[in-house]
Structures are given as C-alpha cells and as structure tokens.
Amino acid sequence: MIFWKRTLPLTITCVMGVLGALQYYVPDPRSEAFLTGMAEWGRIIGGFAMILGVASLCHVHWGKIRRRAAGWGYSAVMYASMLVTVAVGLAAGGLRGPLVEAGTRFEWIYMYGMVALQGTMFSILAFFVASAAYRAFRARTAEATVLLVAATVVMLGRVPLGELILPPFRALGGWVSFPGIGPLSDWILNVLNAAARRAILIGISVGVIATSLKIIFGIERGYLGGGRD
Amino acid sequence: MAWAQRLLRIDRRVIFLLVAVLTLTFVLRPVGLAIRVSPEVRSIYDYIEKLPAGSVFLLSMDFDPASKPELAPMAVALLRHAFARKLRVMVMTLWVTGTGLAEEIVTSAAREAGKRSGVDYVFLGYTPGTVNVIINMGQDLAKTFPKDYYGKPIDSLPMMRGIKSLRDVQYMISLGAGSPGVEAWYVYGKEKYAFELGGGVTAVSAAGLYPLLQTGQINGLMGGLRGGAEYETLLGRRGVATAGMDAQSATHALIIALILVGNLGYLASRRRGQG
Numbered sequence: 001m002i003f004w005k006r007t008l009p010l011t012i013t014c015v016m017g018v019l020g021a022l023q024y025y026v027p028d029p030r031s032e033a034f035l036t037g038m039a040e041w042g043r044i045i046g047g048f049a050m051i052l053g054v055a056s057l058c059h060v061h062w063g064k065i066r067r068r069a070a071g072w073g074y075s076a077v078m079y080a081s082m083l084v085t086v087a088v089g090l091a092a093g094g095l096r097g098p099l100v101e102a103g104t105r106f107e108w109i110y111m112y113g114m115v116a117l118q119g120t121m122f123s124i125l126a127f128f129v130a131s132a133a134y135r136a137f138r139a140r141t142a143e144a145t146v147l148l149v150a151a152t153v154v155m156l157g158r159v160p161l162g163e164l165i166l167p168p169f170r171a172l173g174g175w176v177s178f179p180g181i182g183p184l185s186d187w188i189l190n191v192l193n194a195a196a197r198r199a200i201l202i203g204i205s206v207g208v209i210a211t212s213l214k215i216i217f218g219i220e221r222g223y224l225g226g227g228r229d
Numbered sequence: 230m231a232w233a234q235r236l237l238r239i240d241r242r243v244i245f246l247l248v249a250v251l252t253l254t255f256v257l258r259p260v261g262l263a264i265r266v267s268p269e270v271r272s273i274y275d276y277i278e279k280l281p282a283g284s285v286f287l288l289s290m291d292f293d294p295a296s297k298p299e300l301a302p303m304a305v306a307l308l309r310h311a312f313a314r315k316l317r318v319m320v321m322t323l324w325v326t327g328t329g330l331a332e333e334i335v336t337s338a339a340r341e342a343g344k345r346s347g348v349d350y351v352f353l354g355y356t357p358g359t360v361n362v363i364i365n366m367g368q369d370l371a372k373t374f375p376k377d378y379y380g381k382p383i384d385s386l387p388m389m390r391g392i393k394s395l396r397d398v399q400y401m402i403s404l405g406a407g408s409p410g411v412e413a414w415y416v417y418g419k420e421k422y423a424f425e426l427g428g429g430v431t432a433v434s435a436a437g438l439y440p441l442l443q444t445g446q447i448n449g450l451m452g453g454l455r456g457g458a459e460y461e462t463l464l465g466r467r468g469v470a471t472a473g474m475d476a477q478s479a480t481h482a483l484i485i486a487l488i489l490v491g492n493l494g495y496l497a498s499r500r501r502g503q504g
Contacts, residue, residue, distance in 0.1 A: 035368070036365060039364035042360075042361035043362065046358045046359060046361065097380060098332070099355060099378070102336075110329045111329065114326070115294035115330060118326075122295040126252070127244070130245075130484050131245070134484075134487035137488045138492060139492055152485055155485060156485065159481045160263060160264050160475070161262060163265055164262060189436060189439055193436050193439055194443055197439060198440040
C-alpha cells in the first residue's frame with residue numbers, strides 16, 4: 001500500500017515538477033508541446049475538480065442537516081437553491097447552447113438572484129468598513145498614527161471631494177507649496193505602498209520557490225493527506 | 230468628560246443609517262464633482278487610442294457579480310472605446326460565475342455601437358482550467374475555445390481571421406476581482422506571449438498592483454469605481470462610475486469624520502485617565 005499511497009505520488013510529483021521547471025528554459029517545439037499537453041491536462045482535471053467541489057459541498061451540508069447542527073437551516077436553503085438552479089438550468093437547455101442563455105428562466109435566476117445577492121453581500125462591506133474604521137483607527141501609538149494619517153490622505157485623495165477641498169497651492173513666493181491631496185495620495189500609493197508591496201512580493205516569491213522545491217523533492221508531504229499507509 | 234465617552238460609543242446602527250442616507254442621497258442626486266485623471270488610467274486610454282483600426286484587443290472580465298459595481302463600468306467604458314476605435318474585440322472570462330454578466334455587458338455595448346457578433350467582436354465565454362486556459366490560448370486559441378459562446382466554430386468567424394493564438398493579440402486588459410486575474414495574465418500570458426497588458430481591479434486590490442505598474446509589467450491600472458470614472462472622463466461620456474463617485478466622496482468624508490470623532494473621544498478620555 002505504501003507504494004500507491006506514497007511512493008508513486010511522490011515520484012509523479014518529482015518528475016512532473018522537474019520537467020515543468022525545465023520546460024521554461026528549453027525553447028524547443030517538443031518542450032512547447034509538453035507545456036500545451038500539461039495545460040490541457042490541467043483543464044481536464046479542473047473540470048473534474050468542479051464535480052468534486054459540488055460533491056464535497058453536498059457532503060458537508062448534508063452532514064449539518066442530518067446532525068441538526070447550528071445553522072442547519074442555511075444548509076437546507078443551499079440544497080434547495082442548488083437543486084432549483086440545476087433543474088431550471090437543465091429545463092432551459094442544459095448543456096446545449098450558451099451557459100446563461102438570454103430570455104430563459106435560468107438567466108432570470110442568474111440576473112435577479114445571483115447577481116443581486118452577490119452585489120448585496122459586497123455592498124455590506126461599505127457599512128462594516130465605516131463602523132470598523134470608527135472603532136479601530138485610533139492614534140494609540142506612533143505607528144498607528146502614521147497608518148491613520150496615510151489612510152486619511154489616501155481616502156481623501158481618491159475621491160473628487162478631497163481634491164476639491166484640498167487643491168494644490170503655493171504661498172510665500174513658492175517657499176510653501178502643497179501638491180494637492182490627489183497627487184499626495186498618488187505618491188503614497190506609488191512610492192511608500194509600492195515599496196512595501198514589492199518587499200512582500202519578493203518575500204512571497206522566495207517562499208513559493210522554497211515550498212515548491214520542498215514539494216518536488218518530497219520534503220513537504222502535506223498534500224498527500226493523513227491516514228494510514 | 231461624559232461627552233468624550235459619548236463620542237466613543239456611537240451606536241453602529243447610527244453609522245449604518247448615515248452611510249445608507251448619504252449613499253442614497255448622492256446616487257439619486259449626483260452633484261457632478263470634477264474627476265482628475267491619473268497617469269495610470271490615461272496610459273491605458275492612450276494605448277488604445279494609438280492602436281490602428283483592426284488591431285486585436287482582448288478583454289478578460291475575470292470577476293463575478295459581487296464586483297460588478299466596481300468593474301462593470303470599466304468594462305463598458307473600455308468596450309465603448311475599443312468599438313469606437315474599430316478594434317477587433319475578443320471578450321472572455323476566467324470566472325464561471327461571471328459568464329452571464331460578461332455576456333450582458335458585451336452584448337449591450339456592441340448593440341449600442343452597432344457591432345455584430347462574429348464580425349466585429351467575439352464573445353468566447355468561459356472554459357475551465359484557470360491559468361491553464363491562458364497557456365493553451367498562447368499555443369492554440371481555436372483548440373482552447375473551439376466554439377464561441379453561442380456555439381459557432383471559432384474558425385468560421387470572420388473576426389477571427391488571422392488570430393491563431395495570444396501572440397496575435399496587440400493589447401489585452403484583465404478586469405480582475407481576485408485570482409485568476411491581472412497577475413495570472415502577466416505571469417502566464419504577457420511574459421511568454423509578448424502582448425501589452427493593462428489591468429483593472431477593485432479598489433481594495435489596487436494597492437497591491439502598483440509594483441507591477443512601475444516595472445512596466447502592466448502598462449496601466451484602473452482601481453475601483455474611481456478607475457472607471459476616470460476612463461469615462463477621458464471618453465467624455467459620463468456613466469454609472471462618474472455618478473457613483475459623488476456617493477463615494479460622501480461616504481469617504483463620513484468615514485474620515487467618524488475617525489476624527491473616535492480619536493477626539495479617545496484622546497480626551499486618555500487625558501482624563503492620566504489626570
């Protein structure tokens with residue numbers, strides 16, 4: 001059993017990982033064909049992963065309903081919504097024609113159900129951001145004060161109202177000048193923010209390379225899952 | 230110092246009500262504040278403006294309905310511009326939940342410009358595989374999308390004449406709400422197949438893409454509703470993004486006022502504690 005559950009997956013991972021990395025440096029038609037083949041396989045596996053995702057979703061929510069766990073009613077709503085959507089989708093043409101065909105009941109569910117609900121969920125963010133900013137943005141330390149000032153400048157500089165009330169000006173024969181809240185906000189985003197983001201990006205990239213090497217050489221085996229051999 | 234405590238204990242329902250009232254007021258009655266165009270949005274506009282008629286422009290709407298308010302206005306503005314410039318427009322999405330939305334946007338923009346599907350533009354729709362789709366499109370577009378969204382073979386469409394892969398695309402913009410989005414198109418697309426790339430993202434994601442902008446990995450960036458409003462300003466055609474900016478101005482002003490009130494209360498109560 002250890003061969004099927006550990007040796008074979010580790011060998012496939014190692015071989016494909018090394019080939020995938022080498023492919024990038026080999027400008028040969030066979031190398032390109034390999035990349036195309038791998039990408040096609042990735043898409044096929046991606047399609048099956050969707051089925052796996054739906055199966056996993058059903059499994060988790062069915063368990064909640066069966067156990068009458070907290071919030072099991074929401075799981076029932078999930079089941080009802082999914083079954084109705086699938087039934088209406090199949091009745092509206094199923095796998096033939098466009099994914100969301102105009103004028104069908106499935107399009108109605110999509111436009112007036114999914115689009116409206118997802119839009120509502122996202123718009124709630126504005127209310128929570130306002131409430132959270134009021135409670136959390138406090139000048140408790142020097143670092144928090146810097147963050148507070150930067151956030152205020154960016155928030156004002158990214159909207160027309162801010163640029164209206166704080167426009168650029170020069171005074172005292174040019175000794176005192178202010179670029180305007182908009183350009184000041186752009187400077188924070190382009191210089192301070194970009195420098196910090198770049199450092200984070202480099203850190204993440206190095207981490208990804210290290211993790212990839214650990215997976216390729218079988219040091220990191222978390223993806224194999226637990227259980228007995 | 231009871232007033233300081235009161236400043237620290239504003240009921241969240243009051244805050245929610247203020248946000249709702251301000252947003253509704255300015256959405257229903259926009260005042261039309263002037264919008265300054267940033268260099269990163271202008272560079273996208275300028276690039277499309279300089280493309281010769283007949284150039285291939287690919288727009289990937291990599292978002293779902295949750296990001297519609299921020300990203301759909303950008304898509305509408307970009308399509309209006311591309312159609313006006315007589316570009317050959319390909320539209321697609323890497324997000325399955327965004328397919329119907331993308332179709333609605335491109336169809337209405339094309340109808341408005343008098344453009345025909347398959348002749349002036351093509352809607353490829355969605356195919357599973359996320360970044361693998363980009364790699365396959367770089368090798369063979371017709372193999373990745375054998376048919377357009379409406380089931381017509383890609384090879385039979387007049388618009389697709391001479392377009393074999395991503396190497397034939399002159400300009401590509403990804404409007405991304407997450408992953409896969411702009412970064413995926415850079416890593417797996419532009420970097421390998423050498424087309425120019427621009428990006429449009431939600432306001433919360435915009436800050437993370439500035440390093441790509443400075444290095445030239447993307448040639449322009451539209452961030453949030455503001456990005457769409459700036460593009461509408463450049464087109465000289467006000468749309469929903471411009472109208473929404475007044476509401477966003479008011480909400481930002483409210484948040485700043487709330488932060489000031491909270492800090493005033495905090496500093497006053499701290500001084501009292503020290504005394």
